[in-house]
Amino acid sequence: MPSERELRRRVRSVKNIQQVTQAMQLVAASRMRRAQAAVLASRPYEDRLRTVLHELAPFADPEVSPLLAQREVRRVGVVAITSDRGLVGALNVNVIRMALRFAQRHEGASFIAVGRKAVSAIRRLRLPLLAEFSGLGDRPTTVETGPISRIARDEFVGGGIDEVHLVFPRFVNTLRQVPTTLRILPFRIEPDTAGGPRGAEPPGRLQYLFEPDPETVLNVVLPRLIEVSVYQAVLEAKASEQSARMVAMRNATDAAADLIDEITLAANKARQTRITKEMLEIASGAEALSKG
Amino acid sequence: MPIHIEVITPERKVYEDDVDMVIAPGSEGYLGILPHHAPLLTALGGGEFRVKKGGVEEVLAVYGGFMDVRGDRVVVLTEAAEHVEEIDVAGAQEARERAQQAIRTGGLSAADEARARVSLERALVRIRVGQRRRRRSE
Numbered sequence: 001m002p003s004e005r006e007l008r009r010r011v012r013s014v015k016n017i018q019q020v021t022q023a024m025q026l027v028a029a030s031r032m033r034r035a036q037a038a039v040l041a042s043r044p045y046e047d048r049l050r051t052v053l054h055e056l057a058p059f060a061d062p063e064v065s066p067l068l069a070q071r072e073v074r075r076v077g078v079v080a081i082t083s084d085r086g087l088v089g090a091l092n093v094n095v096i097r098m099a100l101r102f103a104q105r106h107e108g109a110s111f112i113a114v115g116r117k118a119v120s121a122i123r124r125l126r127l128p129l130l131a132e133f134s135g136l137g138d139r140p141t142t143v144e145t146g147p148i149s150r151i152a153r154d155e156f157v158g159g160g161i162d163e164v165h166l167v168f169p170r171f172v173n174t175l176r177q178v179p180t181t182l183r184i185l186p187f188r189i190e191p192d193t194a195g196g197p198r199g200a201e202p203p204g205r206l207q208y209l210f211e212p213d214p215e216t217v218l219n220v221v222l223p224r225l226i227e228v229s230v231y232q233a234v235l236e237a238k239a240s241e242q243s244a245r246m247v248a249m250r251n252a253t254d255a256a257a258d259l260i261d262e263i264t265l266a267a268n269k270a271r272q273t274r275i276t277k278e279m280l281e282i283a284s285g286a287e288a289l290s291k292g
Numbered sequence: 293m294p295i296h297i298e299v300i301t302p303e304r305k306v307y308e309d310d311v312d313m314v315i316a317p318g319s320e321g322y323l324g325i326l327p328h329h330a331p332l333l334t335a336l337g338g339g340e341f342r343v344k345k346g347g348v349e350e351v352l353a354v355y356g357g358f359m360d361v362r363g364d365r366v367v368v369l370t371e372a373a374e375h376v377e378e379i380d381v382a383g384a385q386e387a388r389e390r391a392q393q394a395i396r397t398g399g400l401s402a403a404d405e406a407r408a409r410v411s412l413e414r415a416l417v418r419i420r421v422g423q424r425r426r427r428r429s430e
Contacts, residue, residue, distance in 0.1 A: 042304070228302055
């Protein structure tokens with residue numbers, strides 16, 4: 001059994017750790033609120049964009065845009081999005097595992113790594129890495145995520161890869177982040193069938209006007225959608241990161257509190273034992289004297 | 293019957309309201325949308341985006357994107373949009389100078405040059421929309 005002094009020392013050290021995790025929890029909580037607001041604010045854009053795309057489905061022809069080219073899939077591109085820093089529980093591990101599983105199912109997968117954790121995981125395994133990005137700020141903009149989508153698009157159009165998939169943690173709520181795979185290239189545009197996502201619409205096609213013409217509009221919409229999908233995924237990852245870190249740090253703080261209670265109890269017991277022992281010694285000493 | 297309009301950028305929903313009329317900077321020129329407009333999907337240029345509601349006109353600056361008109365719902369998806377009151381004309385003029393300077397000096401990477409052109413274009417829209425507004429309110 002460790003000595004009382006040793007136990008008191010341990011209590012102090014756990015208290016120090018607790019202070020650190022609590023500070024990190026508070027920082028993550030405030031960043032989390034901002035990141036969550038950002039991801040929620042940007043979701044409508046992508047949703048609407050996909051709705052618009054349905055109207056363009058009849059014109060979606062690979063002749064119009066190279067982004068629609070369905071080729072035999074020989075090589076896939078995987079854009080794996082993680083955080084730069086750790087202390088986020090299983091968040092990054094889950095994403096990386098999903099990305100690697102996905103890559104195993106497709107021969108000749110190459111990666112675009114976003115976030116330091118993804119970069120180092122893929123480098124360590126010596127998998128083909130097309131590009132790496134890290135150091136995106138807490139409030140990423142489309143300007144910052146633009147190069148990611150540009151590389152994916154160029155590789156796809158250039159024929160280096162035949163499909164592009166995003167793997168990222170989708171933000172559900174503070175306690176739940178789900179690793180998700182999303183194909184962004186080539187586009188598969190399903191025409192709006194009756195009872196589709198917009199069931200309220202009357203069946204039968206609305207006769208749409210296009211300015212200046214459907215092909216031009218399609219060529220405006222498609223590149224936007226790639227950029228926005230990547231941007232959205234990065235925001236999802238940021239919100240997930242801050243949420244996961246906040247929860248991880250809260251768990252650590254709570255665990256530290258439990259540990260402090262436990263060790264304090266042990267220390268008090270040790271103290272009591274010591275005092276009892278001393279009392280006994282004094283008492284027996286006094287008795288021995290009085291007898292003599 | 294009012295038109296329900298939403299102006300959405302990747303960052304946020306800039307504007308949402310029920311209005312009487314919308315005047316948008318289409319890629320082929322300005323176009324006005326009244327209730328019961330035929331379904332329309334158009335690319336947008338950069339410029340003044342006006343909405344009229346009960347005789348009051350609100351002005352936004354939009355920078356590209358497109359507009360989906362469907363029945364009495366109008367959805368504008370644009371790179372960026374801002375209320376005219378938010379426009380900082382002096383700041384935009386500086387941005388124009390900087391961008392023009394950068395392009396004139398040359399020696400930029402292709403990506404940097406593209407970025408400079410985008411910011412130049414935005415600055416020009418901002419100046420145009422902002423100044424027109426100022427004259428009107430004077």
